[in-house]
Amino acid sequence: MSNKEVVIVPTGVANLASVKMGLGRAGAEPRLAHDAEDVARAPAVVLPGVGAFAAGMHALRRHGYAEALQTRIDAGRPTLAICLGLQLLCEGSEESEADASDTAPGGLGLVPGWTERFPDSVRSPQFGWNHIEADGGCRHLRSGFAYFANSYRLTEPPPGASVAMAENGGAFVAAFERGALLACQFHPELSGAYGLDLLKAWLGEVGC
Amino acid sequence: MLRVRVIPCLDVRAGRVVKGVRFRNLRDSGSPPELASEYERQGADELILLDITATAERRGTALATVQAVRRVLSIPLTVGGGIASVADAEALLDAGADRISVNTAAVERPELITELAGRFGRQCTVIAIDAVSDGSGSYQVVLRSGSERTALSAIEWARRATKLGAGEILLTSLDRDGTGRGYQCELLRRCAAVVNVPIIASGGANSPEHLLEVLENGADAVLAASIFHDGQYSVGDIKASLARGGVAVRPC
Numbered sequence: 109m110s111n112k113e114v115v116i117v118p119t120g121v122a123n124l125a126s127v128k129m130g131l132g133r134a135g136a137e138p139r140l141a142h143d144a145e146d147v148a149r150a151p152a153v154v155l156p157g158v159g160a161f162a163a164g165m166h167a168l169r170r171h172g173y174a175e176a177l178q179t180r181i182d183a184g185r186p187t188l189a190i191c192l193g194l195q196l197l198c199e200g201s202e203e204s205e206a207d208a209s210d211t212a213p214g215g216l217g218l219v220p221g222w223t224e225r226f227p228d229s230v231r232s233p234q235f236g237w238n239h240i241e242a243d244g245g246c247r248h249l250r251s252g253f254a255y256f257a258n259s260y261r262l263t264e265p266p267p268g269a270s271v272a273m274a275e276n277g278g279a280f281v282a283a284f285e286r287g288a289l290l291a292c293q294f295h296p297e298l299s300g301a302y303g304l305d306l307l308k309a310w311l312g313e314v315g316c
Numbered sequence: 317m318l319r320v321r322v323i324p325c326l327d328v329r330a331g332r333v334v335k336g337v338r339f340r341n342l343r344d345s346g347s348p349p350e351l352a353s354e355y356e357r358q359g360a361d362e363l364i365l366l367d368i369t370a371t372a373e374r375r376g377t378a379l380a381t382v383q384a385v386r387r388v389l390s391i392p393l394t395v396g397g398g399i400a401s402v403a404d405a406e407a408l409l410d411a412g413a414d415r416i417s418v419n420t421a422a423v424e425r426p427e428l429i430t431e432l433a434g435r436f437g438r439q440c441t442v443i444a445i446d447a448v449s450d451g452s453g454s455y456q457v458v459l460r461s462g463s464e465r466t467a468l469s470a471i472e473w474a475r476r477a478t479k480l481g482a483g484e485i486l487l488t489s490l491d492r493d494g495t496g497r498g499y500q501c502e503l504l505r506r507c508a509a510v511v512n513v514p515i516i517a518s519g520g521a522n523s524p525e526h527l528l529e530v531l532e533n534g535a536d537a538v539l540a541a542s543i544f545h546d547g548q549y550s551v552g553d554i555k556a557s558l559a560r561g562g563v564a565v566r567p568c
Binding site: 123125126133158159160228231232233234236237238239253255256257258259274275276295297298299300301303304 | 317319356361362387391392393410411413414415436437439440483484512536566567
């Protein structure tokens, strides 16, 4: 295995072209995961995601990726979650509750908290560049402008994590770092030079 | 705080940007990837690429163009033009589009919006509305780049398309498009009053003051083409001017 290889979890609902291209620009060689074992053991894994929460969770459970992600995150293996990927790590989402279905799945539960819809006082989805403020404990995240495309967000910083916060109808979690886990509500692959620097910093630590 | 977005638009025909591009610093200024990276360098917040190729080979050239642009672009890319099915959208997303904009096909078959939102999410589904004033205070939807009139109210269609699953509205005044007389602010204001998704204002920009005016009327983002292609203003010039006018923009 090439030491530049980064494994992408196929959530089924994600558009992967931009993620692959962004990782490539940052110097990595992205490829899709072969199976759950691959997701559990690979040196570097990206959990991307756009689309619906319930569809994303179903895809993760169906292929055994849910357990694999738990295994790798518990073991402290480097993992980058993007947008819906961050939300899937949480206990659940107001989005899947709104499906009003008994089979509406919770999230992976690897991060405490539920994601909620933006308040009616702001237009939703949130599209565009928002200023994020990284706390002093962050190793990779910097304050700056990043690109968001989301209707739901986490408002409470996860305990024990270093966070970057942003403001849109109230404060929300723009990104956080917890051990080897880096989770971004924004899209680093669509955040120009800011995103490229972040991806390079993460890949540098991972050893890519 | 979320910044307003300044969005250059590339109208592409058979793989070339049209609408009179006159950049001095680009040898081949009709090349979509060259223009895309130049606009990103200037501080564009997103790009929109509208494929206006009318021929049968449209689909293949659009995919190749999107791939070439994605290779050099690290900001979001919305693609529109002739998209009539989930399969059309999927091919463009696989090629590197981040959002899909539908227009005529969605008026003819509104379920298309629900299908796209169900498959790719609301945040991927943009409804493009081309509107003309009837001169008595109403705005009607026009199709096929303005060549076909309808009796459909643009404001009502905006409301309905949002309910069906559209996550964003690209609102173009065909009365103003290409005239340089400024955006149709009343149309924008009325649309903004009935939907809660972001609205991109389009059609008529010829000066930084035009962009400022439509933002003050409730636009979340501004699209412009000729003003940038002409090289009269860079994206950075426009954003500096908006910032002086009190609009929160992402610094270039």
